Amino acid sequence: MTCCHSSKMLKKDFDNIDNFLNVISEKNRLHILCLLRNGEKCVCDIHESIGLSQNLTSHHLKILKEFGLIKSRREGRKILYTTNKKNMNQYINLLNNFLTKNI
Numbered sequence: 001m002t003c004c005h006s007s008k009m010l011k012k013d014f015d016n017i018d019n020f021l022n023v024i025s026e027k028n029r030l031h032i033l034c035l036l037r038n039g040e041k042c043v044c045d046i047h048e049s050i051g052l053s054q055n056l057t058s059h060h061l062k063i064l065k066e067f068g069l070i071k072s073r074r075e076g077r078k079i080l081y082t083t084n085k086k087n088m089n090q091y092i093n094l095l096n097n098f099l100t101k102n103i
Helices: 003-008 011-024 026-036 043-050 052-068 086-103
Strands: 069-073 078-083
Touching: 011 026, 011 052, 011 086, 026 043, 026 052, 026 078, 043 052, 043 078, 052 069, 052 078
Parallel strands: none
Antiparallel strands: 069 078
């Protein structure tokens, strides 16, 4: 890829963009991120809103959390999820820089 080599983009940055796009390209994960932008939600609220089973919703939440796009906290018996704005902004900025310099 000559465009990326000529822009001095680090392989690590390119890999991070690729991984970010793979994580958010799944429509249910993208929907979860949209729901969480309005504040904390538990898995029970999320799965009802997107129409998935609770265990499949938990699977998507796990992927988003492992990638660092969301975070969680325990409140009693519930686990509440919210977006990790700092990490999300870093990925958005990385993608934006790539697009503006290479496309």
